Amino acid sequence: MGLGKRILRQSVRAATPRPVRRAMHPVRTTKNALIPRPIHQARRAVYTMTNPLGAAENAAIRAAIRAPGQLSRALASSAPRRSNTGSRNSTSTLSGASLFQARSGYSLAEQADASQTLLAELISARRDKFTPATRPVIPEVPPVPDEPIRTRMWAARRREVPWWRPRVRKELAAKVQAAAHAEAELQWQQADVQRARLQEDADRWWQQLNAGTPTVVEQALVATFADNAAPVAVDKLKPTEAQLRVSLPPPDVMPAKVAHITPSGRRSVRAWKQAEFEAAYRALLGAHLLATVREAWAVGAPLTELNVIGQRSTDGRRGFLFSVTLQRTDGVWDDDGLGIALLERAPRPLRTSGRTRQIDLWPFDDPPATLSPTGTASASGGPVATEGQPVARRARLLGEEIVGLYQAGEGPTWVGRRGGLAAVARDASDGGWRTRRYETSVDPMAGQRNWISVSTFVTLILGDGR
DSSP states (O other): OOHHHHHHHHHHHHHSOHHHHHHHOHHHHHHHHHSOHHHHHHHHHHHHHHOHHHHHHHHHHHHHHSOTTOOOHHHHHHGGGSOOOSOOOOGGGGGSGGGGSTTSSOOHHHHHHHHHHHHHHHGGGGGOOOOOOOOOOOOOOOOOOSHHHHHHHHHHHGGGSOTTOHHHHHHHHHHHHHHHHHHHHHHHHHHHHHHHHHHHHHHHHHHHHHHTOHHHHHHHHHHHHTTOSSOEEEEEEOSSEEEEEEEEOOGGGSOSSEEEEOTTSOEEEEOOOHHHHHHHHHHHHHHHHHHHHHHHHHHOTTOOEEEEEEEEGGGTTSOBSEEEEEETTSSOTTOTTHHHHHTTOSEEOOEEETTTTEEEOBOTTOTTOOBOTTSOBOSSSSOOOSTTOOSOSEEEEEHHHHHHHHHTTOSOSEEEOTTHHHHHHHHHHHTGGGTOEEEEESSOOTTOTTEEEHHHHHHHHHOTTO
16 A cells, blocks of 8 residues: 555544444454454564564554554553653654663653654655756736826825815816826836846746756755765766765664564564664665755756765765766666665665664775865875874784785785784785775784784785785
8 A cells, every 4th residue: 555545544444433443344353353453463563574674664653643642552551660750742753862872761562662763753754756957937026006107196196176166076086096097007117127038037047957068957956965864975077977965864863763562462672783773874874865865856857876984974084985977867766665775776785784784884095986085086086184193093904905906005004813923924825815894094003913014014915016
């Protein structure tokens, strides 16, 4: 069932009293009464586990339809068991971080509802649709009414002729009426001339936008990105190409716990499993990426290629999440599930590692992404540092990346590996150093277990003939 139908169905259900619903469906009411309660709970549990996004959207719909301060039937049944820790007159407070604390005073069912609602709100960006830009049309100027002008003129001239001379007063009234009509016509003509000038300016702007004039396209993009939940900056712009930098939310915006159904069929919350947390956070990143791309395609009509760099403000100068290049003709952009697939695009897809697919950062000195932490291009393509600080003090890099940076006279000064020197020697002999990730640091690590200098690392890998 589509989102619109679900909203309509929930709205009708909420507006219809329960006795009326039961009377309208006697067979269904009898059948539901005969089915044991644990079976109903088990069915709801299976749906929540097999359709997590659908369950989250249903929770968001119920929270939006419900009146402020009103709890669902499941939450209302648990209300007497809550402790009085403060006023909670609005369901919007359920998304606070204090909700999931052990002594927050909220029931587990409330926490589950809030977790699903918050998750649905976070990924709702993927449903945003944007109407393509159209030629601006300045509306026609409506006729200026005569009556207000005639009333003002007559009030100023009525004392020119005494009341006992009705014929002369009638002639004066006719003159005032003609003058008022002429004044109204003049005002309309002046307003229409101004409208024509504005339309010419609008047509000129529209032609420049379609021609890909960089300043016009940039102004349009900046204006349309101004209210985005994930701020977007325009780094580079050509007539048909643009490079955008998206400031993505950090992982701590996710709910502290995830909703689930206990074996007894009760709604509750539990800690995230690492793999499912990473999957949910990837869905959030994909939603913001998809919304940004859709908006750029809608506003920038001449744009045919986008390079989008995803970056978190909390990462500082450590690196970026992804750098993907997209073509307007690549796919059907109305598909709400396209965001995660976009994260896998070249040249630098979302970087993950391990069985849980934990998200890693690309360093700013990676060749395909020659951007400084402020989003400006680096002339040399190498790492950019400001205020005397290096790009990344600690990072996990591939062996090939470490060797390349060392040969360029850049990069970390120390390399860490479980097993230390002996383990690195084994990597050098079997060739596994190329695809293995090593801990790296620019801080002094001399004397630390399992850490060796980068010069020793490169000597073991390449030998003395480096």
